[in-house]
Amino acid sequence: MKQDSFGHPVEKYNLLAEHLLAKVLELGQKIAEKKGKKTKIMEVCGTHTVAFSRSGIAQLLSDVLDLRSGPGCPVCVTHQQDLDYMISLSRIKDVIIVTFGDLLRVPGSFTSLEKEKAKGANVHICYSPLEAIDLAAKNTQKEIVLLGIGFETTAPTIAAALSQALEKGLQNFSIYSTLKLVPPALEALLQEKKFDLDGLVLPGHVSTVLGSDAFDFIAQEYALPCVVTGFEPLDLLIGLYYLLTSLIEEKAELTNTYTHIVKEKGNQAAKEIINLYFEEGDTLWRGFASIPGSGLKLRTKYNDFEARYRFKKVEIPETGVFSGCSCGDIITGKLTPFDCVHFNNGCTPLTPVGPCMVSSEGACSAYYQYRQQI
Amino acid sequence: MNEQEKDVILLSHGDGGLLTHQLIQGTFFPGFKNEWLEEEGDSAVLNFCHERLAFSTDSFVVSPLFFPGGDIGKLAICGTVNDLVVSGARPLWLSAAFIIPEGMAIERLSDVVRSMSEIAGDLKLPIVTGDTKVVSSNDPENLFINTTGIGVIYPETNFNVKNVEPSDIVIITGSIGDHGAAILAARLGLELEESPQSDCAPLDFISTLLRPYFPYIKVMRDPTRGGLATTLKELAISGDVDFWLEENSINVKPKVKAVSDILGIDPYYLASEGRALLVVKNGKEEEIIKELKKHPLGKDASIIGYARAGKGNLFLRTKLGGTRPLQMLAGTPLPRIC
Amino acid sequence: MCLGIPMKVIEIEKNFRAYAETMGVKRPISIKLVPEAKPGDFVLVHAGFAMEKIDPVEARKRIELFEKMLNLEGLD
Secondary structure (H helix, E strand, C coil): CCECCCCCEHHHHHHHHHHHHHHHHHHHHHHHHHHCCCEEEEECCHHHHHHHHHCCHHHHCCCCEEEEECCCCHHHHECHHHHHHHHHHCCCCCEEEEEEHHHCCCCCCCCCHHHHHHCCCEEEEECCCHHHHHHHHHCCCCEEEEEECCCCCCHHHHHHHHHHHHHCCCCCEEEEECCECHHHHHHHHHHHCCCCCCEEEEEHHHHHHHCHHHHHHHHHHHCCCEEEECCCHHHHHHHHHHHHHHHHCCCCCEEECCCCCCCCCCCHHHHHHHHHHEEEEEECECCCCCEEEEEEEECHHHHHHEHHHHCCCCCCCCCCCCCCCCHHHHCCCCCCHHHCCCECCCECCCCCCCHHHHCCCCHHHHHHHHCCCC | CCCCCCCCCCHHHHCCCHHHHHHHHHHHHHHHCCHHHHCCCCCEEEEECCEEEEEEEEEECCCCCEECCEEHHHHHHHHHHHHHHCCCEEEEEEEEEEEEECCCCHHHHHHHHHHHHHHHHHCCCCEEEEEEEEECCCCCCCCEEEEEEEEEECCCCCCCHHHCCCCCEEEECCCCCHHHHHHHHHHCCCCCECCCCCCCCCCHHHHHHHHHHHHHEEEEECCCCCHHHHHHHHHHHHHCEEEEEEHHHCCCCHHHHHHHHHHCCCHHHCCCCCCCEEEECCCCHHHHHHHHCCCHHHCCCEEEEEEEECCCCEEEECCCCCEEECCCCCCCCCCCCC | CCCCEEEEEEEECCCCEEEEEECCEEEEEECCCCCCCCCCCEEEEECCEEEEEECHHHHHHHHHHHHHHCCCCCCC
């Protein structure tokens, strides 16, 4: 029998998942009968959006669950101004842009990194931010700019890259930080109260850094049940089981179902390295106004390593607006991609109107790839 | 800077997915379109002197030139041979053309040529004509090879996607995505130890084993660029049927899964270079699989899905019994953090 | 929002560089964020960094809890 890395038989997981699915469906039906409507749950993290779709769970539970995407796809929440700035940096002579693949095809107001690369820009797709350090050491005549997108999970890896650059005395390295923090965004979203969420599936990997305690406020201040869980089909189902059970028992509580990875207080070393180099600041999100304290900017003493300061005279196009793109409403759960007039009607992964369609974990892309036509 | 940006060729135009299709439909077909091209097969079928000839050409650009399980030379021979084989033809002659970067070590070029001659020798296929050009380049590894093949189509071959019926069965000769995973891992500098190996191999054994079953084979393809999903989606569209795949039946090797998981990409879009996808008449699938299993390269042949009446959709039945559509590849797979 | 995969730490070099393995594939990772990781430990890896140790006993307990609840114990 095939086993996973922990020596657990894979077949048993599948059997358990099947039974748990039936159980979750039963709970969902129970709530639907009682309330006369589907349970509206936000999966905050874009990787959860994809996992729900890919595994077929979203479709299998579509009669009882109304799943909404949240602000958890880093390129989707990146503001147009930042995109334009990052793309403009790639046009500077002797600059090598180091980026995660996620950003490559995201359209700025007029162009994308992929198109600039085709025209000669030097764009390196990395798996680990440490690749930027190797590049900086090997190309001392070039300026290496690491595009810092992502949330609390990615932030310490960007910080670790800066730490190495400092250790090695690399002066030709800088970061464009648009790193974002999840709890302030959720707080902003819940304060708007524009739609009636029943519960939240919280980002499992952000929680490894922050700790599950960071999300206690959702249950305590907003009286919403929520779960921290992982990304395998079984993780998703276990998360939903606890969430629906809380709803039935009318308990607004946070359940951590990912205790084998996520601690209450999170990862101290990761938090420390973030704090060493970054401080909280206001930042622009797509779909929100500026959210106070929701971004990570380099501490003043590291301003030399901030690409915004290093390359002040960058020509940045005036930010364009995508007419009618509902991305902002989709990543705040107000609409689903199916509600957008452009969805699959001119807006597809090849001709994206907004970033939610181009990022592979963007809600629109996930819906396009995995959910339409069934 | 606010000038209207002109569309330029992106790397994704060459990935065999949607952009490649757009380029072919929008740029090449208007100029070249004719009855042979319109078939959009892996080879053109040409009637000549009472014979049906298969004529196929392919250019090979791969970085790195040597990768776990193969190299550009082996790929260049197998790629064209396989296009002929899945067209139901016996390959007869090959051409080979080289566009060589200035600065390439001759010894390195010789290694590629040796690899080509070994595999062509095994297949008893002569390379009967060729060409050499040298271009200035910053990269001494920037070697391009084009191979063209001519084969004769077996009398019993009647492969056409239009023959696919709603009850037909989909078979694949082995695991998926091995080549794509090996290349991605090597190209992205993942520094893997014990990397997945490319499955790059000639598929001529299929004709040897399956000729008696050719009347029951509706169509055959090799799921190269764009992977299983893109290849089958193309067939669904041109055959105006739906295909359903069973996730449980599709063999993704652990190392391929590992690379897919690390990079956050879907193995259904990773290329195979030594697998064939067959759509066969319902009722004949077991015999066909039994035949395929006689060869080492077909030992993992299995049923992975079936055709249904429909309108060009490809669906995957997930392990949990859910359904998700699979689309054509939209943009080369890239490593993601999310 | 953040991809992470479980890997097993095989070997630790200097400067927090380590080798980790998943499904037969080995690659270097950084354990700077989980400096206490030791060979044999399972870690969650994101963008080439170990983010946290994975507790296999805890993971198993969770599965067993649900197997018990759904009366699936001992079914092999």
